Amino acid sequence: MRIALGIEYDGRAWCGWQSQPCGCGVQDQLERALAEVAGHAVRAHAAGRTDTGVHALVQVVHFDTTAVRAVGAWVRGVNAFLPGSVRVKWAVEVPAEFHARFSARQRSYQYLLINQPVAPAILEGKAGWYHRPLDIEAMRAAASLLVGEHDFSAFRASECQAKSPIKQLYQADVARVGDCILFDFRASAFLHHQVRNMVGALVYVGKGSHAPAWMATLLAEKNRKLAPPTFAADGLYLTGVDYDPQWGLPACQRSLTAFPMPLG
Secondary structure (H helix, E strand, O other): EEEEEEEEEOOOOOOOOOOOOOOOOHHHHHHHHHHHHHHHOOOOOOOOOOOOEEEEEEEEEEEEOOOOHHHHHHHHHHHHOOOOOOEEEEEEEEEOOOOOOOOOOOOEEEEEEEEEOOOOOOOOOEEEEOOOOOOOHHHHHHHHOOEEEEEOOHHOOOOOOOOOEEEEEEEEEEEEEEOOOEEEEEEEOOOOOOHHHHHHHHHHHHHHOOOOOOOHHHHOEEEEEEEHOOOOOOOOEEEEEEEOHHHOOOEEOOHHHHHOOOOO
């Protein structure tokens, strides 16, 4: 039997999704909890590997089990064995052909940046921060140049294991609400650190170090060394995974704007 789960987690306590020898991955915690309910060892597969400190509003996972349990046991039962920073939101039995990673068509990320002189205490570890004023219109213009199919080598981490740096970016939006700037990205898949590197480059445009057209130059040069440093993981959230309706999954899209954060 194959079960799909929708989970959320606060990334501050964990060294990313992937299992680690020291057990500090979200995958480690979830597999331990699943094993308690299933009564046997379980291997969980996720839609995407989030890095240390990165959060997930919607992470989709699947696992196989020989245990026969009510669907609710994979939610309430598993949550009883999880730390408070990781929660299963829903569970659905799916066909054996479903794969959380390979069946996904698109993935969505949001980055929350606080743009004010003093770093916020209430959102420490939950949002990025930049102290100088940022030109939102210049950032929007630069972001629009990222949309489409490109070689994103300029925004690719050196340890990235993707077979190709060419990705299709469907959305790159920038919006301001008070002292908060929200970046929205949606793509078929992302390279390692791609979103954080794009945010870093957009901040350089916003503070006036470069004109918006510089984004096109970075894409054309395909050289990571020419782009700014990787931005902090704190404000990055996996907010959605898109699947064909045939799999019968609940809604796999959420947004930071739906949460009671100080966004204005």
